[in-house]
Amino acid sequence: MATALITGASNGIGLELAKVHASKGGDLVLVARNKSKLDELKTTLENQYKVKVYTIGKDLSASNSAQEVYNETTKQNIRIDYLINNAGFGDFGMFVETDWNKELQMINLNITTLTQFTKLYLQDMVKRKSGKIMNVASTAAFQSGPTMAIYYATKAYVLSFSEAIDNEVSDKGVTVTTLCPGATESGFQAAAAMEESALVKGKKLPTSKEVAEYGYKSMMQGKTVAIHGSMNWIMANSVRFTPRAMVVKITRKIQDKAK
Secondary structure (H helix, E strand, C coil): CCCEEEECCCCHHHHHHHHHHHHCCCCEEEEECCHHHHHHHHHHHHHHHCCCEEEEECCCCCCCHHHHHHHHHHHCCCCCCEEEECCCCCCCCCCCCCCHHHHHHHHHHHHHHHHHHHHHHHHHHHHHCCEEEEEECCHHHHCCCCCCHHHHHHHHHHHHHHHHHHHHCCCCCEEEEEEECCCCECCHHHHCCCCCECCCCCCCCCEHHHHHHHHHHHHHHCCCEEECCHHHHHHHHHHHHCCHHHHHHHHHHHHCECC
């Protein structure tokens, strides 16, 4: 069975993706900042599913962290068959008031590290003529997002980049899937300080488990773009037929704090 490397695997969608893959009998390399959480998950998955789990504690917003992880898996002679770039975070607030250091970390993690991971492991996959990559974007990828300007922009990058790469390797035995969840019960909102947003306050959100199962299935099918939830699919595609200025205004209204 294939070995999957999953970033941001200590909680939320990443943790659930690890469970899904392990349940299929697949070995794992789990990467996140919190190594103790990863080691707890390692023990659980190895006992429950009899798979091998290798953990790497790493701050993936740090420069060249993807290269360091790649070097470690190479040194350990672990072949990565599936790469799942799940790690990412957002921030909520007016751009003029938000913290630049946090935003720089966001750009490094959501864009730079994801791109470098894809570059490194894709080269190996193309040589072997087999492999799967899933890059986790968001329904935020389909429009700009006032009050979360940089987050939305990073996810637009992930979608555009991943679609292009999937096309480039489509004849090389490798697929690249972009998973685009909407708002999800994952701890993301708390980290982004957006619990008061009208987008999530008082809403029944899909669970991380539901999104992970959908995403994993889509990756296995080789889907290029996987939008979780029929309403999310309709909203993501409708923006193509709506004037951009109107889309931005609607997004701002949805994102603003619930009255």
